[in-house]
Amino acid sequence: MQQSWIAGQTAAFNSTVSGYIDEGTSYLKLKQTNEQLVAQNKQLMEQLYGKQQGNYPVFRKVHDTVGGGQIYTFVDGDIVYNSINRKDNYFTINRGRLQGVGPKMGVIAPKGIAGIVVNTTDNYALVQSVLSTNKIKINAALKKSGYFGTLSWRGENSRLMHLSDIPKYVPLKVGDTVVTDGKSAIFPQGIMIGRVAGYEVDTKTGFWDISVELSETMGNISKIYVVKNLKKAEVRKIEDTLKAAMERDD
Template identity: 45%
Template structure:
């Protein structure tokens, strides 16, 4: 009690000033229409600011659920407009691209469990395995580009060799001219890959789109990969060395599509018989 009394006695002048100031502001804003309108405007502005932050926080919390909803809608859209609705396996949906490249494949969604981009040989783990119809040599993509290829599976999980792996080789082409080469990662910038084996007489422009060429049994034709960011002539081969800036940020992936060409086994059997 004595502490409170001492505090009041030491700060009596300041407290009196504060009381008079608050009283003056109260009477000013309470009886003056102009000042009252200013105060009301500030309150509305502050309330709106606070509500917008709360709305943003709520949207962020619900982001995962919203992403899942959009993926399901995207799956239904592709199924409706790009192909048949025949269901191959419980987790897979058939897809026939009859309007563009006339290719057959099917796909399912998966979540990324783990991912690395800083090593020389990077891998991902997804939450789909043999029980969901996933098997090695299936491609993994997003709506923005190629992610990698499945190399090993358990019942409910699969290991994916990332495109950011020095052992990865992807058949890729210039979308404009359809000339194709080999896309690989040189182990440096996770945003940049290198496209080689394109002859120097082929016209290459900065900004040209790079996509899959469909010649492998892993990825369907026409999957976007990136854009040409720089180019130079290899003095040894005389071909272009093309730097490709990836469309997909490999360090920021939550959802992917697992893709398998429906005629993959038939093509593999034919190649084996030739070998």
């Protein structure tokens, strides 16, 4: 009887351990699959958004490390802290200086833009969320017409931002796609932002005041990609020549 009881307990124990092993194996497989998807997504973004745009030729040196017209690369990471209910919101990511992340780099999530890096340590970065009033402005465009303006948050709703500076003669309809316009060194052209949720003429400016429903739910993101502009220093250098010329004129 005792041997039978021991055999039963042993069988039950082995079954339980086997279950744990199966669950552990499934978890490892799921984690591996997720990591593969992240890598594939990063590679796809570099193919879609990272290259030089346009049909004109790209002139480059033989030893140009950028090469092939590549402008942007992406560093994947995770959010370890996030806020959405303040006037100016931030989130922290587990990527920093040692991973090549620096201030004024754009941050995007799988479904759309998320924020801009403001500070870093060796392995972490503080990111200013797009949900920040008067602290962050995004160059955005209506995908269909190409007209661009300024995207900002008014602190009213974590799902809505506002696009301004679009002339009222530009045709609009609810559901139109809004994307980054690429006219800054932070975000590539064509990154998803959201869709037009409503619009009216701003009586003070005479331009459209467009409500944009974000494609990304800012309170529910975990995976992010930091945008690295490989030619940012070059762009800044040519812009500095303009500033110097204006100072001489003054």
